[in-house]
Amino acid sequence: MQIAGKQHDxxxxxxxxxxxxxxxxxxSFAQxxxxxxxxRLEKWQRYYEPSSDDLNAPVEGGLWIxxxxxxxxxxxxxxxxxxxxxIWFKAADHL
Known part of the structure; x- marks a missing residue:
């Protein structure tokens, strides 16, 4: 998740x-x-990947895309x- 103020590469x-x-x-608004x-309009997307310790126990995670x-x-x-x-974003509500 991006945090306000964080500089990206x-x-x-x-x-x-x-x-x-x-x-x-x-x-997210960036400068x-x-x-x-x-x-950027981002949506949370879940993913599953095998755990390095136990291939039968997937690790659940997610990322913003x-x-x-x-x-x-x-x-x-x-x-x-x-x-x-x-539609859910009204600029006046977030100022």
Whole structure:
């Protein structure tokens, strides 16, 4: 799970995150060094893999998957588009 403020290898830093009503969806807003903003709708996806200790006892885990949007000049512009794209996200509710 990404944490606000964490710098990623690609130069983007998550500055804001909002969880959906089921806690299985999230919107993450990230900023780069030039000040551009992008958002990503993520969904929690479970996975199972064999344990290294016991091949018959799978390890349950999960990861957030999603694609980033284009770049925006400001967080408010990204939030407006996110609110138009994701029905559960209302920018005013998360300010």
């Amino acid at each position: 690609d130069g983007w830093r998550v500055i804001k995150r909002a969880l959906g009503p089921s806690d299985r969806e999230a919107l 780069n060094a030039e000040g551009h903003i992008k958002f 999603g694609e980033y949007s284009g770049r925006y000049p400001s967080l408010s512009a990204a939030e407006r588009d996110a609110a138009a794209s994701v």
